[in-house]
Structures are given as C-alpha cells and as structure tokens.
Amino acid sequence: FQKEGPLVHLLYDELCDLYRTVLLYFLSPEKQLTTKKLQIGEEAHRLLVDVSASDRVTLFHDVKLIYHAIVDNLKKHLPLKNTFLKDLHVLDSASRTKPDSADTMIRVGRAIPKLLSDAEIDRIRHEFMMYAAETIDQSWYIKNKYHDSDGNNHTEYQQIDYYWNKTLSLTTSFGLPKYPTLSEIVKNILIISHGNSDVERDFSINEHIVVIIFY
Structure with missing residues (x-):
C-alpha cells in the first residue's frame, strides 16, 4: 500500500x-x-x-x-469497527450513484470535528444529489485502458485527488463553485495519510504537522 x-x-x-x-x-x-x-x-x-x-x-x-x-x-x-474509515469509500467515483452514498457523506461530514456548521451539514444531501446526477467525464477517473499480452482487459484509474480536483472545479452558471460543502469535506479527508511512508515524508517536510486519527 x-x-x-x-x-x-x-x-x-x-x-x-x-x-x-x-x-x-x-x-x-x-x-x-x-x-x-x-x-x-x-x-x-x-x-x-x-x-x-x-x-x-x-x-x-x-x-x-x-x-x-x-x-x-x-x-x-486494526480499526475494523471504525465506521468513519469504512465510510470513506464514498469518495470513490464508483460510489457516486449508490443509493446510500448521500447518507454516508453526511456521516463523514458530521464526524470531522469542528469542520462544518449545522447549516453546512444540511446542505450535504443537496450537493451530493446534484453531484450524483452530474455528467462526469470518464477521463476524470479512468487514466488508461489496455490489453495485456494474454488479451486480458485492464483499467488504470486516476488518482482520487485528480478526480476530485476536476469535480470540485465545476461551477454554476454564475461562476460559483457547485459543491462548496463537499469540497470542505473532501479536502480534509484527502490530507489524511494512509501509511507510514507518507507520514514520515510529511514530517520531513513540516515537523509541525498534526495527524488526526479517528478511532
């Protein structure tokens, strides 16, 4: 990993x-x-x-x-009973149209301490429903498709931050961000390190980083 x-x-x-x-x-x-x-x-x-x-x-x-x-x-x-960690799959592009994904994103938003106000949490469902109905360019989440020497199909996916950078750059007809609340959630999730190598590298760059682990 x-x-x-x-x-x-x-x-x-x-x-x-x-x-x-x-x-x-x-x-x-x-x-x-x-x-x-x-x-x-x-x-x-x-x-x-x-x-x-x-x-x-x-x-x-x-x-x-x-x-x-x-x-x-x-x-x-292992944090196998950690519902917060389990819910983070909602960030995957494949979870966008799943029936319970809006509820999952709301749980994630609530779980991050002092990030969102009650009004912002109330907006998560609306933004997620709009996001689920959005026309997403396939190139935002699929980097490459190819066949190996045995004729097997393979799909190489974009990094999750690339996908969300594209998605969160979408604007309304007035030029305003379409998903400001989702943006707050996603950006705060994607800075969480997933392994020791990232943590070590982060601390070598900035010794004052505070890593919050949700258990």
Whole structure:
C-alpha cells in the first residue's frame, strides 16, 4: 500500500482483505483447515520432505498457533469497527450513484470535528444529489485502458485527488463553485495519510504537522 497519492478512501477495504487473507491460511468457510491444507509456502513444503512425521505434526501445530496469534493481533489493532474509515469509500467515483452514498457523506461530514456548521451539514444531501446526477467525464477517473499480452482487459484509474480536483472545479452558471460543502469535506479527508511512508515524508517536510486519527 506504499503508493503516491491519497489512498485513505481504500484503506478500510485493504485492511479487511488483509484480515480475511490471514484467516483463509488456516480456515475454510465452514471449519479450520486440516494440517495438510494449512498454507505454509512452497519452500517450506520442500523442506518438510526430510522432516520426521512427529516433527511435522509439531510444526503444523505451531504454525496454526502462529496464525491464531496473528489474527488475534490484527483483530485487536486494526480499526475494523471504525465506521468513519469504512465510510470513506464514498469518495470513490464508483460510489457516486449508490443509493446510500448521500447518507454516508453526511456521516463523514458530521464526524470531522469542528469542520462544518449545522447549516453546512444540511446542505450535504443537496450537493451530493446534484453531484450524483452530474455528467462526469470518464477521463476524470479512468487514466488508461489496455490489453495485456494474454488479451486480458485492464483499467488504470486516476488518482482520487485528480478526480476530485476536476469535480470540485465545476461551477454554476454564475461562476460559483457547485459543491462548496463537499469540497470542505473532501479536502480534509484527502490530507489524511494512509501509511507510514507518507507520514514520515510529511514530517520531513513540516515537523509541525498534526495527524488526526479517528478511532
């Protein structure tokens, strides 16, 4: 997840995928995997050829304990119950026309301390409904489409800040910003760092940055 550009709107789904992936190393949808089906890697399997049966039993028992410990640690420390982080998917262009997205954006606006007045929160729904009905140029969120050597289709997406910079630059017939309240929310969300590398880089630029993490 070490990439340039804001990715905080994808962070919750990435964390859920990480947690789910570790679970699948030793669980099936119905029950725990048998010893033979535990995921330990190809090189480890090759090394086990010269290991006695009793040592293999011990090893797989220990592997299962390690997986349990990893899952317990992830469950304890990952913000999987953080509704604010979960709601940030609303910034994705694909969420624009989803039925509950306006409510989600309102929750996000309410959750940011001292950002919006009650009147501004009331305007979120109207602005989001207008945004959902907006004609958005595909080039604002899709950077490139191509086929690989096997004929598979691939889509390369624009960075989320590029998309919102284009969207928030739209104006009314009077030349006023169409989405001033959404602009306040989006700009405050996209400055939240999504990983350690961004935090370290930010502090190297300005040691007085304050990072607010919502738990």
